[in-house]
Amino acid sequence: MARFVDLAVSAVLLAGLYATMAYGLGLIYGVLRVVNLAHGGVIMAGAYLGWVLHERLGIDPYLSIPVVLASSFGLGVVTYRLLVRHLPRGPAGGPASLLLLFGVWLVLRNAAYLLFTGNDQAIRTAYSTRSIALLGSQVSVNRLAVLGIAVLTPVLLHLLLTRTYLGRAIRAVAQNADSCALVGVDVERIYTLTFGIGTALAGLAGLLSATLFSFNPGFGSGELLKSFVVVVLGGLGSVLGTGAAALILAVVEVFAILVLPSYLTAAVGFVMLVLVLVLRPGGLFGHRILG
Amino acid sequence: MTLRWPALVPPRAAGAFAAAVAALAALPALLDLSAYTHNLVTLTFLMVAGALAWNWMGGFVGQVSFGHAAMFGVGGFVAARLLLAGAVPAPIAWLLGGAAAGVFALGAHPTLRLRGPYFSIATIGLGEATRLLFTYWEDFTGGSSGLSLPIDPDLKFRLYWWGLALVALVAAASFLIRRSALGLQLLAIKADVDAAADVGVSATFHQDLVFALSGAVVGVTGGLWASYFSFIEPNDMFGFDRSIGFVLMAVIGGVGTVLGPALGAVIFVLLRQYLLASYPQLYLGLYGTLLVLIILFEPLGLTGLLLRLWRRAARRPEPAPAAAGGGR
Numbered sequence: 001m002a003r004f005v006d007l008a009v010s011a012v013l014l015a016g017l018y019a020t021m022a023y024g025l026g027l028i029y030g031v032l033r034v035v036n037l038a039h040g041g042v043i044m045a046g047a048y049l050g051w052v053l054h055e056r057l058g059i060d061p062y063l064s065i066p067v068v069l070a071s072s073f074g075l076g077v078v079t080y081r082l083l084v085r086h087l088p089r090g091p092a093g094g095p096a097s098l099l100l101l102f103g104v105w106l107v108l109r110n111a112a113y114l115l116f117t118g119n120d121q122a123i124r125t126a127y128s129t130r131s132i133a134l135l136g137s138q139v140s141v142n143r144l145a146v147l148g149i150a151v152l153t154p155v156l157l158h159l160l161l162t163r164t165y166l167g168r169a170i171r172a173v174a175q176n177a178d179s180c181a182l183v184g185v186d187v188e189r190i191y192t193l194t195f196g197i198g199t200a201l202a203g204l205a206g207l208l209s210a211t212l213f214s215f216n217p218g219f220g221s222g223e224l225l226k227s228f229v230v231v232v233l234g235g236l237g238s239v240l241g242t243g244a245a246a247l248i249l250a251v252v253e254v255f256a257i258l259v260l261p262s263y264l265t266a267a268v269g270f271v272m273l274v275l276v277l278v279l280r281p282g283g284l285f286g287h288r289i290l291g
Numbered sequence: 292m293t294l295r296w297p298a299l300v301p302p303r304a305a306g307a308f309a310a311a312v313a314a315l316a317a318l319p320a321l322l323d324l325s326a327y328t329h330n331l332v333t334l335t336f337l338m339v340a341g342a343l344a345w346n347w348m349g350g351f352v353g354q355v356s357f358g359h360a361a362m363f364g365v366g367g368f369v370a371a372r373l374l375l376a377g378a379v380p381a382p383i384a385w386l387l388g389g390a391a392a393g394v395f396a397l398g399a400h401p402t403l404r405l406r407g408p409y410f411s412i413a414t415i416g417l418g419e420a421t422r423l424l425f426t427y428w429e430d431f432t433g434g435s436s437g438l439s440l441p442i443d444p445d446l447k448f449r450l451y452w453w454g455l456a457l458v459a460l461v462a463a464a465s466f467l468i469r470r471s472a473l474g475l476q477l478l479a480i481k482a483d484v485d486a487a488a489d490v491g492v493s494a495t496f497h498q499d500l501v502f503a504l505s506g507a508v509v510g511v512t513g514g515l516w517a518s519y520f521s522f523i524e525p526n527d528m529f530g531f532d533r534s535i536g537f538v539l540m541a542v543i544g545g546v547g548t549v550l551g552p553a554l555g556a557v558i559f560v561l562l563r564q565y566l567l568a569s570y571p572q573l574y575l576g577l578y579g580t581l582l583v584l585i586i587l588f589e590p591l592g593l594t595g596l597l598l599r600l601w602r603r604a605a606r607r608p609e610p611a612p613a614a615a616g617g618g619r
Contacts, residue, residue, distance in 0.1 A: 035408035100586040106579025107580060221419070267419070
């Protein structure tokens with residue numbers, strides 16, 4: 001029973017991280033209809049940025065959140081303006097944007113190898129090993145902080161999408177870009193900002209992962225797969241759906257440890273992806289466009 | 292007035308093709324190639340066959356697969372096991388490996404009746420899941436220490452012609468697929484799945500068929516690969532880098548063109564052999580940059596570039612669409 005509670009608690013904590021990873025991918029796909037294959041690379045870059053700030057400048061990873069958000073936002077804006085903008089839209093642009101963003105991912109990975117070598121790194125702070133008792137099980141302070149941020153992120157994202165002009169414009173562009181241009185919304189600007197916000201969220205997810213796990217330049221491909229599972233499972237755009245889907249994935253993954261040999265747990269995400277795509281291609285909660 | 296159906300194989304193209312294959316077959320005897328060059332050309336043949344087969348799925352159907360290493364590995368390990376058991380001669384082992392890879396692709400595929408980005412991301416998962424399964428299935432694959440085959444220099448020498456035969460078959464098949472009704476059906480699916488379904492072309496059936504065929508060829512390539520290196524290891528055979536390799540060769544040469552990926556494979560092998568041997572720490576970034584530049588500036592890769600240069604040289608500023616289509 002104690003084991004069960006332990007696993008349940010760690011599943012909830014993991015779910016927060018998975019949801020944070022997935023928002024960025026879902027937002028960009030929902031608005032631009034582009035699957036950001038560089039997502040995993042940005043997650044990795046966010047992790048390294050947090051690590052550098054901590055290792056070289058002694059900045060606490062949680063204090064470096066604004067820096068990571070701003071730099072990955074900038075990276076997203078540059079990627080969009082320089083590259084993605086020039087691709088054809090719609091189904092014709094599908095393979096092209098996949099391959100292009102895959103190329104960006106390879107470049108990011110190579111940059112990380114050159115700058116930081118292929119060794120595993122981790123962010124170790126004074127409180128990394130501290131834990132408190134919760135529901136009778138020991139919970140790491142770090143994981144709780146990650147969960148807190150992971151709960152705060154969708155609330156802020158939801159407020160942004162529903163309460164601001166920018167958010168309303170993003171949702172409108174997701175529904176019908178042509179009509180937006182007619183009523184004077186600068187569609188290209190919205191695309192740029194959306195790509196930036198989506199990338200910033202990926203960077204944040206990377207920073208949060210770095211406080212929990214070790215990482216190397218190859219980090220991110222499993223995270224991309226999991227983000228995709230969550231986006232597909234949660235249906236596009238609904239913030240609550242994404243959270244629920246992240247919880248489902250985390251619970252299945254964590255409890256799979258009980259029945260599967262540990263080396264196979266990495267395949268759990270893939271099996272879930274296939275099941276969801278075959279059984280509920282519209283996601284568990286149907287389609288809703290952002291908001 | 293009667294409509295003439297265009298010949299499936301234009302005689303001139305068939306003649307040129309036969310001449311090219313004959314020239315390549317005679318090359319070792321004519322030029323007295325060094326063992327190094329002989330082996331490098333053999334390796335290039337294997338890559339060319341794999342790239343052309345990847346292109347059936349990624350180019351003709353327009354479904355980009357990041358998981359072809361799964362079939363490459365299955366074909367390689369099945370062939371290696373058969374060779375180790377000594378049950379069948381090498382060519383039969385390679386073919387059986389290819390058949391196993393085709394069945395594997397077919398088995399995986401109906402669960403992935405997906406399109407576009409869903410398909411591509413699912414193939415990343417398929418590749419990784421397969422790699423994990425086979426790495427830990429030590430009884431079959433030898434785990435991380437891999438399998439060693441008996442070294443047979445004579446067989447390795449003859450692999451040149453086996454590889455060439457495979458390339459000739461796959462290139463001819465690429466050509467025939469593109470010119471046949473099947474090729475038109477695949478084009479229809481690529482352009483618009485729903486419209487294709489309206490006129491009775493089933494995306495599911497054709498996608499399964501092409502994925503299985505493409506997987507089988509890549510599986511045969513894996514078997515030849517195993518014989519060439521006499522040692523195979525799951526993390527290499529099933530590795531993500533190998534899947535990326537197929538994508539890159541096709542993109543460099545020209546995704547969706549008939550023979551472009553062959554050209555891409557040659558460039559890929561040469562790059563790897565001469566440039567990256569000196570700068571191993573730059574290979575991912577170089578490939579990534581190539582991908583980005585090609586997609587942005589010349590989506591048909593080297594084939595597109597060559598076509599453009601050829602048109603300029605022929606001083607035809609307004610190329611007739613028919614000429615462009617025939618040239619590919």
